[in-house]
Amino acid sequence: MKKSILVTVFLVIAILATACGGKAPGGANAPIKIGVIYNVTGGQASLDVPSYNGAKLAAKEINAAGGVLGRQIEIVFYDGKSDATVIGNAATQLAETDKVVAMMGFSDSDMTLAAAPIAAKAGITFVTSGATSPKLPDQVPDYLFLACFGDNVQAAAGAEYAFNTLKYKNVYLLTDQGTEYTKLLSKYFKERFTELGGQVVLEDSYQMGDKDFSAQITKLKGASTQPDFLYIAAQPDDIGTVVKQFRDSGIDKAIMGGDGYDTPLLVQIPGKGATNVYFTTHSLMDKDVGTDAVKKFINAYTAEYKTAPENAFAGLGYDTMKLLADAISRAKSTDPKAIRDALAATKDLPGVTGQLSYLPGSRVPQKGVSMILVKDQKLTLAAEVVPEKIPAP
Amino acid sequence: MQNNPKKHFSPLGTGLVLVAGFFGLLAFINFGASSYIQRIMIGLCISIILVVSLNLSSGFTGVFSLGHIGFMAIGAYTAAILTLPLSLKLAYLPDLPGWLENTQLAFLPATLIGGLLAMLVAFLFGVSVMRLTGPYVGVATLGFLVIVNVILVNWDSMTRGARTFSGVPPFTDIWWVGGWTAVTIYVIWRLARSSYGRQMMAIRDNQIAAQSLGISVLRMRLLAFCVSAFFTAVAGSLWAHFIQSFSPKAFLFVETFAIITMLIAGGMGSISGSVIGAVGITILAEILRNAERGVNLGFVHIPPVYGASQIIMAVIFIVLIIFRPEGIMGKRELNFSQLFSFTFRRKKRKEVTSQ
Numbered sequence: 001m002k003k004s005i006l007v008t009v010f011l012v013i014a015i016l017a018t019a020c021g022g023k024a025p026g027g028a029n030a031p032i033k034i035g036v037i038y039n040v041t042g043g044q045a046s047l048d049v050p051s052y053n054g055a056k057l058a059a060k061e062i063n064a065a066g067g068v069l070g071r072q073i074e075i076v077f078y079d080g081k082s083d084a085t086v087i088g089n090a091a092t093q094l095a096e097t098d099k100v101v102a103m104m105g106f107s108d109s110d111m112t113l114a115a116a117p118i119a120a121k122a123g124i125t126f127v128t129s130g131a132t133s134p135k136l137p138d139q140v141p142d143y144l145f146l147a148c149f150g151d152n153v154q155a156a157a158g159a160e161y162a163f164n165t166l167k168y169k170n171v172y173l174l175t176d177q178g179t180e181y182t183k184l185l186s187k188y189f190k191e192r193f194t195e196l197g198g199q200v201v202l203e204d205s206y207q208m209g210d211k212d213f214s215a216q217i218t219k220l221k222g223a224s225t226q227p228d229f230l231y232i233a234a235q236p237d238d239i240g241t242v243v244k245q246f247r248d249s250g251i252d253k254a255i256m257g258g259d260g261y262d263t264p265l266l267v268q269i270p271g272k273g274a275t276n277v278y279f280t281t282h283s284l285m286d287k288d289v290g291t292d293a294v295k296k297f298i299n300a301y302t303a304e305y306k307t308a309p310e311n312a313f314a315g316l317g318y319d320t321m322k323l324l325a326d327a328i329s330r331a332k333s334t335d336p337k338a339i340r341d342a343l344a345a346t347k348d349l350p351g352v353t354g355q356l357s358y359l360p361g362s363r364v365p366q367k368g369v370s371m372i373l374v375k376d377q378k379l380t381l382a383a384e385v386v387p388e389k390i391p392a393p
Numbered sequence: 394m395q396n397n398p399k400k401h402f403s404p405l406g407t408g409l410v411l412v413a414g415f416f417g418l419l420a421f422i423n424f425g426a427s428s429y430i431q432r433i434m435i436g437l438c439i440s441i442i443l444v445v446s447l448n449l450s451s452g453f454t455g456v457f458s459l460g461h462i463g464f465m466a467i468g469a470y471t472a473a474i475l476t477l478p479l480s481l482k483l484a485y486l487p488d489l490p491g492w493l494e495n496t497q498l499a500f501l502p503a504t505l506i507g508g509l510l511a512m513l514v515a516f517l518f519g520v521s522v523m524r525l526t527g528p529y530v531g532v533a534t535l536g537f538l539v540i541v542n543v544i545l546v547n548w549d550s551m552t553r554g555a556r557t558f559s560g561v562p563p564f565t566d567i568w569w570v571g572g573w574t575a576v577t578i579y580v581i582w583r584l585a586r587s588s589y590g591r592q593m594m595a596i597r598d599n600q601i602a603a604q605s606l607g608i609s610v611l612r613m614r615l616l617a618f619c620v621s622a623f624f625t626a627v628a629g630s631l632w633a634h635f636i637q638s639f640s641p642k643a644f645l646f647v648e649t650f651a652i653i654t655m656l657i658a659g660g661m662g663s664i665s666g667s668v669i670g671a672v673g674i675t676i677l678a679e680i681l682r683n684a685e686r687g688v689n690l691g692f693v694h695i696p697p698v699y700g701a702s703q704i705i706m707a708v709i710f711i712v713l714i715i716f717r718p719e720g721i722m723g724k725r726e727l728n729f730s731q732l733f734s735f736t737f738r739r740k741k742r743k744e745v746t747s748q
Contacts (some may be wrong), residue, residue, distance in 0.1 A: 041700040079686075081682070083647070084643060089679070180640065183556060
């Protein structure tokens with residue numbers, strides 16, 4: 001009994017010590033601290049680990065070239081553990097203990113919304129590298145920016161490419177009902193595709209984590225009008241299984257989706273079935289057919305981590321760090337407010353995932369979309385699409 | 394144990410000392426500590442409420458529930474819908490029924506309504522399920538958790554479906570969680586010490602013997618389940634107004650296993666054990682989370698290993714279960730009055746050495 005009290009007291013002292021420690025001296029030449037939070041463990045890890053690696057690589061390159069404003073960049077990193085409470089604590093530590101000048105992170109709306117309001121309350125900008133909900137900036141006034149295109153942009157790009165280029169008129173729409181990302185994606189897709197004159201012949205849904213899609217497949221096979229292609233809004237964890245089961249049941253029509261497909265699982269799980277699959281994402285990470293910026297990035301990434309970039313999120317993490325560095329150098333100051341204003345004025349900043357500009361008043365960037373075609377288990381760039389019309393967020 | 398009452402603090406005195414100490418700590422954290430420490434304290438109190446209330450049904454009554462996080466979800470969503478500012482309601486939940494669209498309640502009534510709704514659901518669900526015993530209850534309550542999740546995801550007009558429910562006002566502070574923690578512990582402690590509590594424990598220890606004594610198993614189980622659901626939902630409301638944006642996937646297996654781990658580590662059937670389990674695991678997880686970022690001990694620098702904290706926690710838990718399968722406290726309680734009188738006595742008579 002006494003022992004447990006002693007242990008508790010010890011733990012409390014230890015936590016206070018941990019929380020109070022680590023205050024680095026400030027000064028004109030002290031490093032500029034940028035807070036980075038990603039979920040390198042837990043459900044989001046397959047997107048967030050490459051993102052974090054990309055951000056580290058960018059900081060290393062910036063520092064090797066002399067840093068920003070003559071000062072080095074120091075990444076203060078916390079693992080969010082895919083848990084909203086932990087993320088909230090980490091964001092508080094970044095703002096309060098570490099006194100960072102800006103924050104970045106995450107590839108998921110929920111996670112971003114757990115951290116960004118805390119940053120905003122402290123007057124610090126938060127840039128999400130990979131959360132694509134175009135509704136995010138409305139939920140956190142002034143201080144939340146996206147470094148990637150919104151879901152309305154990629155869904156419209158998919159719809160226009162299918163209708164105009166592939167000449168598909170009828171679509172089967174399958175939606176994961178379990179996340180905001182998939183629900184919004186299919187909503188925007190449907191909106192744009194029907195506006196163009198296309199038809200949704202059958203709509204169906206499943207739940208994140210489902211392992212058996214035979215009910216959906218049977219229903220699709222029994223549909224009176226057969227679709228020209230399938231648009232499936234899926235999460236990275238599920239898409240491999242989805243494609244495998246549809247292909248195994250003999251459906252070889254084109255399958256299309258969003259950047260949730262941008263995971264090695266898309267090719268690994270279906271094996272031979274991974275063909276005739278289209279998806280929209282931030283850029284094609286391929287050193288043979290990618291742009292020069294992509295090739296350079298892949299070489300640097302491979303040299304640093306002994307593996308090629310796992311997906312486009314690596315490029316997004318990299319670009320986001322460069323975006324912040326660019327804003328700091330144009331702000332000529334490390335004042336969080338000045339950084340925010342400089343960031344909002346970013347124009348035509350080149351990056352691995354395309355040129356980035358923020359239009360006045362918008363915190364979702366103007367960016368092109370890469371349409372990827374998976375053919376015989378190989379990823380190829382089908383087109384760079386800039387949608388003509390984008391559904392309202 | 395009670396043979397010399399003069400050497401013991403009176404229960405009332407002990408209670409007052411504990412309450413005063415607890416609120417003193419809260420005041421110290423509220424005025425003296427960083428907002429990081431405040432956040433940990435808030436999270437900690439919410440965990441205590443969750444574990445103590447789970448203990449009432451799982452620990453004291455022997456209804457091993459895997460579905461309590463479902464009640465947390467009910468409390469969180471109900472209270473959040475009720476406290477959401479009207480302008481945001483129009484923007485985020487345009488399809489609400491008219492009377493809800495124009496209702497905005499304060500934190501306390503919203504939390505109470507959330508709790509009562511969870512209690513009602515627990516009653517309706519419990520009437521059929523509390524007849525089951527052993528592992529069957531676990532499976533049925535797990536089913537309940539899944540049902541709640543599916544309803545939350547699909548009831549778009551009320552919950553925004555799978556999309557993030559955001560804009561919940563940040564009402565939860567140290568005093569709200571502290572107050573609710575004190576109320577929860579007090580009510581459940583009194584209930585467990587009442588004749589109802591003894592009947593619940595009799596059912597847990599030997600159901601047939603309890604029935605033969607005329608104890609209504611169903612009634613007692615329902616009582617424990619409903620009270621427990623109420624406080625779990627209160628914790629849900631507190632959590633919702635703390636995190637401010639969440640989606641149904643927050644109320645699933647990860648959270649379920651987190652509170653069950655705390656319950657088992659502390660000891661099923663002990664309220665002080667639940668508190669120790671919640672405090673110990675929360676603080677340990679937080680220390681390890683900071684430690685895994687790399688430690689500089691001056692002479693040796695340990696590089697960051699992310700994910701190590703989860704592994705270490707798991708190992709500690711396994712070791713604990715091997716050496717103390719009944720948890721830290723088992724079914725015993727910390728006896729504060731004995732503890733206090735022991736400390737005082739030792740000061741008076743220094744020749745007495747303790748082990």
